[in-house]
Amino acid sequence: MRARVLILWVAVAAAAGVLSVAQVRRCPHATFDRSADARRVEAIPVERLLRDPAALLVDARRQREAVCIAGYSRARAVLSLAAFVFAPIAFMLLGWHRALERLLPGAPRPARYAVIGALLSLWLWVWGVPFDVAGVLVARALGLSRESAATFLSNESAALGLQLLAGAVLAQAISTLRRPRWSLRIAAVLAPFAVFVAIVVPLWIAPLFNSYRPMPASPLRDAIERQAQRAGLLHARIFETNLSAQSELANAFVFGFWKTQRIVVGDTLLQRYGRDDVLFVLAHEMGHAVHGDVYRGVFWSWLLGCASIVLIELLEPRRLRPLPPERRAIGLLAMAAVLAVLAQPLGNALSRRVEHRADAYALTLNGDRAAGVRTFVRFADEGFGQLCPPRWATLFFGTHPPLGERIAFMQNLPDDCH
Numbered sequence: 001m002r003a004r005v006l007i008l009w010v011a012v013a014a015a016a017g018v019l020s021v022a023q024v025r026r027c028p029h030a031t032f033d034r035s036a037d038a039r040r041v042e043a044i045p046v047e048r049l050l051r052d053p054a055a056l057l058v059d060a061r062r063q064r065e066a067v068c069i070a071g072y073s074r075a076r077a078v079l080s081l082a083a084f085v086f087a088p089i090a091f092m093l094l095g096w097h098r099a100l101e102r103l104l105p106g107a108p109r110p111a112r113y114a115v116i117g118a119l120l121s122l123w124l125w126v127w128g129v130p131f132d133v134a135g136v137l138v139a140r141a142l143g144l145s146r147e148s149a150a151t152f153l154s155n156e157s158a159a160l161g162l163q164l165l166a167g168a169v170l171a172q173a174i175s176t177l178r179r180p181r182w183s184l185r186i187a188a189v190l191a192p193f194a195v196f197v198a199i200v201v202p203l204w205i206a207p208l209f210n211s212y213r214p215m216p217a218s219p220l221r222d223a224i225e226r227q228a229q230r231a232g233l234l235h236a237r238i239f240e241t242n243l244s245a246q247s248e249l250a251n252a253f254v255f256g257f258w259k260t261q262r263i264v265v266g267d268t269l270l271q272r273y274g275r276d277d278v279l280f281v282l283a284h285e286m287g288h289a290v291h292g293d294v295y296r297g298v299f300w301s302w303l304l305g306c307a308s309i310v311l312i313e314l315l316e317p318r319r320l321r322p323l324p325p326e327r328r329a330i331g332l333l334a335m336a337a338v339l340a341v342l343a344q345p346l347g348n349a350l351s352r353r354v355e356h357r358a359d360a361y362a363l364t365l366n367g368d369r370a371a372g373v374r375t376f377v378r379f380a381d382e383g384f385g386q387l388c389p390p391r392w393a394t395l396f397f398g399t400h401p402p403l404g405e406r407i408a409f410m411q412n413l414p415d416d417c418h
């Protein structure tokens, strides 16, 4: 059995590799000059931006490549979900769940559970790492990333360290498995934990990967602050981050709680996009801040998490219940992995709604429809963004509405994706 599981892992890793090589080889991508594309899009007259279908505004050749590239990315994403679901099952097939009961027999329970949690996190990481490596190599080959091997390794080890720590903390839940209605007890503890994570991540975790500093004074910052005041965000903190350390793509986001909430602009956006386009993107981000989307996000992920845990308790097979809690935990983890994949369309649907509302807010606050279209056209060109992905792909992987839909919405035209 050990050999079979090893062969399967090698097969999964090899499949991730083959898909990545095929993606880079079979989706020929012409050299793409970002500044030339920026000049091309900026030269499109406003009337055309507001009237032409998205397919006529984007770089047609780049969009054909995007369709090919997205196909392979989705195949890899599906495979990675399958590997994620299979990981705990593989652990049981190896019979390692039995060994967990005998682990560190003299040690106090919290320490034993912490070790078990860290081991399981490591096991999940082992099944995910081929996809992390493939993702970075493909992004580099496609010119979407300039992450070096050294940065990748240091980021990956930091992420692994955090994952082990999270596993060690979450595994403390094993001690409640013997109690009646254990799922409700875990759900109650998860609420403060989710808030704690949402506060800690921006302040201490994100700076491990990128630098964050208040945006230096400039006419653009003044314009951003005026826009923030119009949005009613009187104490908005505008930060700048070096996303260019990992990515070539432009981005901005909001994170943090209450007084530590920040609107963060990537250097990639600041350096390569015009003033009006940056203001538009930030109007979208201000929409998130005004609607309290960070808090809603924490609440919804907590609620979805709770619903999954309660469902796991209800659906737990009878023969799992009398087992020692360490062994039972692996079976429950396997159920949790399946539920997490099944819940993905629901989480994404919520996320797409939130993103659409932020787009709508950007239009009321900033009103510059042309800047919105220009930005999304450049996102599609630069990031190989497929304008209209297949419906199932949007359901399973779309955290944002497809760019074709977003462009049509900016133009106030019917969306030509459907």
Ligand SMILES: [Zn+2]
Binding pocket: 284, 285, 288, 355, 358
């Ligand atoms: Zn957004």
